[in-house]
Each structure stands twice: as structure tokens, then as C-alpha cells.
Amino acid sequence: MASEGVPPLVSAQLNYLLSHFPLTVKIEQMWSGSKYYPGVKDRFTIVIPYCLDVIKWDVIYNAESPMSAPDFIFGPDDENFHPFSAKSNKNTSLLDDWNSRDPTRLMALIQELRDQYVDYQKKRVGEVEDDRLKFEISTIVFREGIEMLLSSGAEKPEEVKFAVPLTDMNIDKMVPGCPWRHPPKIYLQVMYPVGRKFGTAPSAPRLKLVPNTELKALFSIEDVKLPPWSDGMCMAEYIPHLEESFEKQILEAVLLIDVRRRFIESLAPLLGRPLEADPVFCRKATFLASTGVFTFLVHFMIPTQFPKQQPVLMLQSSQHLSSQGVPIKSSVMSEYPWSPRWETSLMAERILVNVCYRIDTSKLQNFLVSTLICLVESKTRSSRLDLNNLPSSGDRLSRLSTKQNSQFSEAGIPPLLCFLLEKRLLRWDFSRCYQTSGFSSLD
Numbered sequence: 001m002a003s004e005g006v007p008p009l010v011s012a013q014l015n016y017l018l019s020h021f022p023l024t025v026k027i028e029q030m031w032s033g034s035k036y037y038p039g040v041k042d043r044f045t046i047v048i049p050y051c052l053d054v055i056k057w058d059v060i061y062n063a064e065s066p067m068s069a070p071d072f073i074f075g076p077d078d079e080n081f082h083p084f085s086a087k088s089n090k091n092t093s094l095l096d097d098w099n100s101r102d103p104t105r106l107m108a109l110i111q112e113l114r115d116q117y118v119d120y121q122k123k124r125v126g127e128v129e130d131d132r133l134k135f136e137i138s139t140i141v142f143r144e145g146i147e148m149l150l151s152s153g154a155e156k157p158e159e160v161k162f163a164v165p166l167t168d169m170n171i172d173k174m175v176p177g178c179p180w181r182h183p184p185k186i187y188l189q190v191m192y193p194v195g196r197k198f199g200t201a202p203s204a205p206r207l208k209l210v211p212n213t214e215l216k217a218l219f220s221i222e223d224v225k226l227p228p229w230s231d232g233m234c235m236a237e238y239i240p241h242l243e244e245s246f247e248k249q250i251l252e253a254v255l256l257i258d259v260r261r262r263f264i265e266s267l268a269p270l271l272g273r274p275l276e277a278d279p280v281f282c283r284k285a286t287f288l289a290s291t292g293v294f295t296f297l298v299h300f301m302i303p304t305q306f307p308k309q310q311p312v313l314m315l316q317s318s319q320h321l322s323s324q325g326v327p328i329k330s331s332v333m334s335e336y337p338w339s340p341r342w343e344t345s346l347m348a349e350r351i352l353v354n355v356c357y358r359i360d361t362s363k364l365q366n367f368l369v370s371t372l373i374c375l376v377e378s379k380t381r382s383s384r385l386d387l388n389n390l391p392s393s394g395d396r397l398s399r400l401s402t403k404q405n406s407q408f409s410e411a412g413i414p415p416l417l418c419f420l421l422e423k424r425l426l427r428w429d430f431s432r433c434y435q436t437s438g439f440s441s442l443d
Helices: 009-022 089-098 104-125 131-140 212-215 233-273 344-358 362-378 394-396 415-422 426-429
Strands: 025-033 045-049 052-062 071-073 147-153 155-163 188-192 207-209 284-291 294-301 313-321 325-329
Touching: 009 104, 045 104, 052 104, 052 233, 052 426, 104 131, 104 147, 131 155, 131 233, 155 233, 188 233, 207 212, 233 284, 233 294, 233 344
Parallel strands: none
Antiparallel strands: 025 045, 045 052, 052 071, 147 155, 155 188, 188 207, 284 294, 294 313, 313 325
């Protein structure tokens, strides 16, 4: 972290905190609290993840006494949180032995404060007069990593939130080359309103699956179906069923990486080597293609549910810019013939037919057809063409015919494309792609 006006000792501690803290913490704002050194930023707000939400604490250093330990101002709802009281021997020890030159001290202090905040919230929730909550807590107290939060507000009733970590599967170990900084976690958020008495058939709590950001690259949490909550069920009964179902979906998501990889590899014989590709999750790939003198990029965005869901395509011209100097791009292509039961090679071929159809504007059509007709009449693909003196395509195209029982025409492909595909000119033309060093690829 680099910020003007931050004392060097404070900056070193912040850099270590942001780089090594086990959770993703953020610095929201920084300001000066010294009237003698107004340009020195010795105070900041730190944002710490907790119970699938965040807590914000103000960390107060003293620019006039740079070797002193910082002070803390906790949130307005935590006025009873007193971690520096006489009962907290560990925190007072950290402050008594404070060494401003040790960059690890701030992280150790905040970690200890957060651990005490977890205990503080558990104590608050345990004091709530709600029989159902007391029962739920008693059934899951043995699980590690559970966080609780008692929240309230002027416009909403009191509510207890549970953040329950699910399955200890080492997902990052299951994906070769996984770049995740922290092991991915999936939490079940359980929300109970406060005030209900325990009954024979209590209503189901509100449930929500919450993954960390990294896990979204592997699969979409929206595709996960939560098991139904039966009448009279508690979290101790529900969570094992959810974990069993969730583990199966994770394993399936890992296997789908290879399916996406094979699809990208099937594009290579038709479009050449990819310029860029996601080598870990195989979610994106970019190819360079050309038709006549028109050269363009084909961007593939592959969903996690591939092949059930088809890829999204976008074309980008490598020769034309908008008035703002931005490369011209097509609209997103997501509607085209598709079947998840096709072989990946057939998927790739049908996509190229769609790409050719989409770039078939009137001006490009005349140029493309004229070029290809000249190639057919010359009976060679290596003929040199006078691009400035091409014949009109209309009269010559009328003399060409396609096979009556062509598999392409049966599939509903326009006659012009049927002719080009039968002559294998489209595939040949699209393979005029170039290798570019310095980009990642699948191998």
C-alpha cells in the first residue's frame, strides 16, 4: 500500500496486514488527527469481514508519538465490546510489548481483537431470550468456524445471523494451477428473527449460500439448489444433507473444466492457436480470424454450466475504431443453434457458421462472395487475387448450385453458406490465423 503522508512505520504495518491477513481486509479512508502535523495521515478506517458482513473500526495512531501503540474506536452497536479491559490479559500484553518497528504487530493485534469479537457476539446471541435460538445453538456448538451476529435497527426487528462454513474439501487442490490466494470457502447463512418461542413446528429460517469471490470462477452459486427445510428440522439435521449435495456439485464443476478445455481445443483446428485463453478454469478464449482482408477477434465466454449452457461470443474488429478510438465490437451473440449432446468438434463448426452469418453485412458479403467465387473458378486456393478488381458477385452466384440433399441445407443453413461449407472454403479461410508470442495458451 502506498499513500502520501502515511508515516513509514505505519505504512510498513499496513502493507504487512493487507498482504498476510487470512481474510480480505480493506482500508476505507485515511486522515490526519494532529494539529501540529496536518499532512501526516495517522488514522484510518479498517473494514474487516465478519459473519458474511463487515465490521468497521477506526485505528488511531499518534503522529506526535510514533512509537506508541494505536487506539481503536469500535462500531456504534458495540459499545459493550471492551477488549482492552483488565480481563483481556492477552490484548494488554500485546500493547505493553508494542514495537512499532515490527511490521507484524498490527496484524497480530487485529487478529486477536477479531477473535475476541467472535466470542463477544456469541455471548450476546446466547443471552437472547428465545427458546428456539438456544436450541439451535446447542445443536451446532461443536462445529468449528461458526460465526454469529445479533443485529438490530430502528426500522427492523432483532435478528440473529449464523455463518456456517460448509465442507472442508480442498477445492483449490482439486484445480491444477489454481491461483487463489486463500482456500475457497462456502458458507450457509441462516437468519432467525428474535422473539419467537419454541413450538412444535417452527417456521423455516431464511437460508442463503454465500461463496467467496474466487469460487465464482469455478461455478455459479445461483445454480445450486438448496434442499428443502422440513417442518421441525434444525440446523444440525439440515447441514449434513446440504453438504452431501454440495460436494457432488463441486466434483461435477471440477469435471466440467476438462469439458470446457476440450471445447477450446476443438476450436483450434478451425481458428488456429488462441491468442489468449484461461488455462485454469477455461472460461475465456480469444482467437484471431480473417475473411478476405477483414481481420477480427472472436471472443468466447464459456459459462460454468457448459455444455448445458452455450458459450457467448463477441466479435471485435482489429482494423476499425470508433470515433472515441475504441475497437468496434459486435453485440453479444448468445442465440444460435446449439445442443449439449453434440461433440465438441460439431459445436465448434456450428459456431463458425454462426460467426460467418453474423459478419455477412451487405458490403462484406459482396467482397467475400466475389473472393471465394474467384477461388473456385481458379481451382486453387493459392491464387493471387487482384483485390481492387473483383467481379460482381450477383451474376456469378446465380450460376452456382448446392447439393440437394446436403446436410447443411437440411439443417436450415442459407444456400450461400451451404455452398461455402460444401466447398470447405469457410473452414480454410477461417484457419488463416497467426500465432502471437507472449499470450497464455492451453498447452
